[in-house]
Amino acid sequence: MSDTVLSVHDLSAGYAGAEVIRNISITVGTGEVVALFGPNGAGKTTTLRVISGIIRPTRGTVSFAGADLAKQSPTLRARAGIAHVPEGRGIFYGLTVAEHFRLGYRGEHIDPAVVYEYFPALEPLQDRRAGLLSGGEQQMLAVGRALGRRPKLLLMDELSLGLAPLLVERLLPVVRTYAQESGCAVLLVEQHVQLATEIADRCYVLSHGDIVLHETGERLLRDPSLLVASYVGQHAPDSGKAIAGSGA
């Protein structure tokens, strides 16, 4: 397996004293795309928030490139190379496309050349306000802005929210190519399970705060019933055992 970039170990977290994720372990290696699936309210967004430092865990560790992040603020994590594309895109409707790249995230430089390399459709739209872009273009902007920071770890929350499947089919392979070419580790939360499985090296399913399935994308494509069973609450007893060094 590739070098581990992200290692989430035995992590629990929640809100106002109520735990919503419990003892979960997830790893993502260099250049690897890992998908995190699960029904609404399973704790997927919460998991990404703990990794980027927005909320603190009640137990367990998050390590990035071998270093424990416990004492690092979200800003320091971002500077160290963790980019988080949140649910709802996180773009500014009143700013143009180009202005988004001049507005460094937490003081960081964003390289527009990288953005336009991976999303050439954005280049002719440089002077258009984000609020006037289509949903697909807005999503490209949100992801492009993260790629332009040349992250080492990219966390993406429901990239496809509100997008037609055809657009998701175009966006996800760009993320795959980026990971491959840059070595960036990608942790992707996605409701379009089939499309995400096609580009993912490994997949985890979270249900009510627990990891109930961990498999390679390849295996899940061969045997989609595993995924279905995990969603309806039938745990696969052998799940993940064949994945060496997975940490789950």
Ligand SMILES: Nc1ncnc2c1ncn2[C@@H]1O[C@H](COP(=O)(O)OP(=O)(O)OP(=O)(O)O)[C@@H](O)[C@H]1O
């Ligand atoms: N800020 C918050 N305060 C209190 N509870 C919250 C907060 N954010 C999320 N929750 C609760 O935590 C649980 C997990 O939420 P989370 O957003 O992590 O789920 P999710 O898997 O991302 O769901 P979805 O697929 O709907 O985005 C839910 O029960 C949710 O209501």
Ligand SMILES: [Mg+2]
């Ligand atoms: Mg969510």
